[in-house]
Amino acid sequence: MADLTTRLASLTLPNPVLTASGCAASGQELHQFFDVAQLGAVVTKSIMVRARSGRPTPRMAETPSGMLNSIGLQGPGIDAFLENDLAWLAEHGARVVVSIAGGHTDEYVALARKLYGNPAVSMIEVNISCPNVENRGQVFACDPAASGRVIGAVRRAADPKVPVFAKLSPDVTDITLIARACADAGADGLSLINTLLGMAIDTDTLAPVLGGVTGGLSGPAIRPVAVRCVWQVHQVLPHLPILGMGGIRTGLDALQFILAGASAVSVGTAVFGDPSAPARVLAELDQALDDRGIAALADVVGVAHRSVAEPVKESA
Amino acid sequence: MTPVQEVGEIFGVQKIGEYFQFTVVAPGIAASYTPGQFVAVGVGGDNTSMLLRRAFALYGATPTNDFAGTIQFVVAEHGPGTQWLVRRQAGERLDLVGPLGTPFRLPRRKVPAVLVGGGYGTAPLIPLAHQLIDAGSDIEFIVGASTASRLFGELAAKRIAGGVTVTTDDGSAGTRGRVTDALPAAIKRTNAHVVYACGPMAMLRAVGDVARAHAVSAQVAVEESMACGVGVCMTCVLPVRGDDGESRFVRSCVDGPVFDAARVRWDDVGSLPSDLVGADAMGG
Numbered sequence: 001m002a003d004l005t006t007r008l009a010s011l012t013l014p015n016p017v018l019t020a021s022g023c024a025a026s027g028q029e030l031h032q033f034f035d036v037a038q039l040g041a042v043v044t045k046s047i048m049v050r051a052r053s054g055r056p057t058p059r060m061a062e063t064p065s066g067m068l069n070s071i072g073l074q075g076p077g078i079d080a081f082l083e084n085d086l087a088w089l090a091e092h093g094a095r096v097v098v099s100i101a102g103g104h105t106d107e108y109v110a111l112a113r114k115l116y117g118n119p120a121v122s123m124i125e126v127n128i129s130c131p132n133v134e135n136r137g138q139v140f141a142c143d144p145a146a147s148g149r150v151i152g153a154v155r156r157a158a159d160p161k162v163p164v165f166a167k168l169s170p171d172v173t174d175i176t177l178i179a180r181a182c183a184d185a186g187a188d189g190l191s192l193i194n195t196l197l198g199m200a201i202d203t204d205t206l207a208p209v210l211g212g213v214t215g216g217l218s219g220p221a222i223r224p225v226a227v228r229c230v231w232q233v234h235q236v237l238p239h240l241p242i243l244g245m246g247g248i249r250t251g252l253d254a255l256q257f258i259l260a261g262a263s264a265v266s267v268g269t270a271v272f273g274d275p276s277a278p279a280r281v282l283a284e285l286d287q288a289l290d291d292r293g294i295a296a297l298a299d300v301v302g303v304a305h306r307s308v309a310e311p312v313k314e315s316a
Numbered sequence: 317m318t319p320v321q322e323v324g325e326i327f328g329v330q331k332i333g334e335y336f337q338f339t340v341v342a343p344g345i346a347a348s349y350t351p352g353q354f355v356a357v358g359v360g361g362d363n364t365s366m367l368l369r370r371a372f373a374l375y376g377a378t379p380t381n382d383f384a385g386t387i388q389f390v391v392a393e394h395g396p397g398t399q400w401l402v403r404r405q406a407g408e409r410l411d412l413v414g415p416l417g418t419p420f421r422l423p424r425r426k427v428p429a430v431l432v433g434g435g436y437g438t439a440p441l442i443p444l445a446h447q448l449i450d451a452g453s454d455i456e457f458i459v460g461a462s463t464a465s466r467l468f469g470e471l472a473a474k475r476i477a478g479g480v481t482v483t484t485d486d487g488s489a490g491t492r493g494r495v496t497d498a499l500p501a502a503i504k505r506t507n508a509h510v511v512y513a514c515g516p517m518a519m520l521r522a523v524g525d526v527a528r529a530h531a532v533s534a535q536v537a538v539e540e541s542m543a544c545g546v547g548v549c550m551t552c553v554l555p556v557r558g559d560d561g562e563s564r565f566v567r568s569c570v571d572g573p574v575f576d577a578a579r580v581r582w583d584d585v586g587s588l589p590s591d592l593v594g595a596d597a598m599g600g
Binding site for chain 1: 551
């Protein structure tokens with residue numbers, strides 16, 4: 001048994017496997033298949049200030065080794081979330097990362113204030129990169145200045161004891177610029193990556209498959225993109241903790257993210273095919289470390305960078 | 317009724333018309349199954365590029381006795397996932413999650429009921445019929461499809477119920493027409509208090525309309541496209557009116573698949589009605 005303890009800024013977790021926002025609701029359904037308190041933490045579905053209906057159906061299209069979704073952040077609003085979902089998670093002993101989303105900086109600030117001082121909140125993940133908001137592709141995370149404004153405002157408004165992570169989009173020319181802007185604004189760490197904006201067209205109806213037209217692509221199809229993003233950001237900001245996610249299906253997938261520089265990982269879309277995937281990935285990662293004679297997870301965070309003498313240049 | 321995930325060996329696959337009836341050893345699922353519930357089946361094998369499970373209404377379950385418990389479900393060959401599934405053979409293993417979803421609700425007292433199945437939608441109605449008969453209710457079946465080869469459960473229905481009406485769109489079996497053409501007469505003949513239905517969305521809506529016109533309730537089992545089947549992904553939602561009179565997008569995998577047809581806002585399926593709870597927040 002390797003030492004799986006990991007740190008995300010000031011937060012220490014007993015192990016590095018978390019759920020991914022939007023892929024575990026608030027933990028109750030998955031608790032039927034494994035004990036959610038066993039995970040590093042549960043990352044809740046992004047919550048907004050008000051109740052939100054989400055987008056019309058169809059909301060999902062299966063794609064090769066992945067899927068598109070256009071849920072549109074359906075949720076009960078922060079007050080009902082605190083009363084029902086967060087209370088349930090606390091009762092069941094789960095560590096909780098609350099994902100927050102908004103259309104304006106003010107909304108993010110209001111959410112951070114609502115969470116202030118709540119002992120059930122271990123960390124805040126700021127979703128500035130959901131592709132299913134009104135201005136497609138114009139998400140905060142596509143602009144360094146806008147990202148910095150939101151993250152700075154949340155960091156100032158949030159409980160100082162609670163780490164604030166910015167969740168970034170891979171749909172940018174240079175993710176390290178956004179990462180740096182968030183770090184400069186006070187982000188305690190980064191969650192990498194959100195879905196990629198994608199689309200599918202039904203060749204029988206000759207129309208887009210999704211009710212929302214475009215949607216977020218997730219699953220193993222995006223894993224190499226996610227590993228690349230973690231790698232690039234860890235290279236330029238080696239001391240900033242990273243929560244890595246994007247297509248993790250097995251313990252070895254998770255290990256790739258750790259070796260690229262993530263201190264912990266989220267298991268997302270895999271849950272839809274295997275509701276016990278987070279618990280399984282945790283067991284597989286533990287075994288993979290043992291098999292390699294690695295005594296502590298912390299020893300191998302970002303270790304793949306050591307094998308590369310020269311900084312990686314963009315390939316032509 | 318907590319669902320379980322289990323790997324079960326296929327006991328048999330039987331071709332029935334255009335459908336494939338699976339019997340799979342799955343004692344955990346068989347133990348707590350109630351009619352109307354479904355099973356989510358992994359497709360494509362290890363390392364497949366098809367990540368999502370396929371959901372099938374359970375056709376029946378035999379709880380563990382001298383042998384391990386088995387479940388039955390019916391598959392129609394549709395896309396790459398079901399094409400893989402129908403090529404499986406006895407002895408191969410399937411990854412299953414179930415039983416899932418809210419089952420059919422039984423009447424509190426014994427009342428006559430009409431059961432309406434479209435295509436392989438008849439499958440979950442057969443075990444329901446047994447349950448209703450055991451409770452002392454009189455039942456009639458209406459079994460329909462576009463054509464004879466897409467009928468399912470016609471013989472099983474005849475073995476259980478006295479009255480079985482068969483309809484096909486093309487007249488290749490039974491009466492030419494739709495199940496809803498035969499429904500008003502069946503409701504009157506049996507003095508039905510409730511209609512149970514499973515089949516395509518358009519049929520369920522039409523069944524709901526006929527039931528309402530005759531002032532009887534209709535419980536319909538929907539088939540919505542799902543990613544997870546367990547309630548976490550929020551892809552399978554329908555606009556449904558709640559007890560408080562407010563409408564919301566609710567998950568057909570956990571709040572359904574069985575709904576009161578009068579509560580489903582059929583006109584608004586696939587759109588975002590402005591009076592839905594939270595629709596006002598979609599602007600920003």
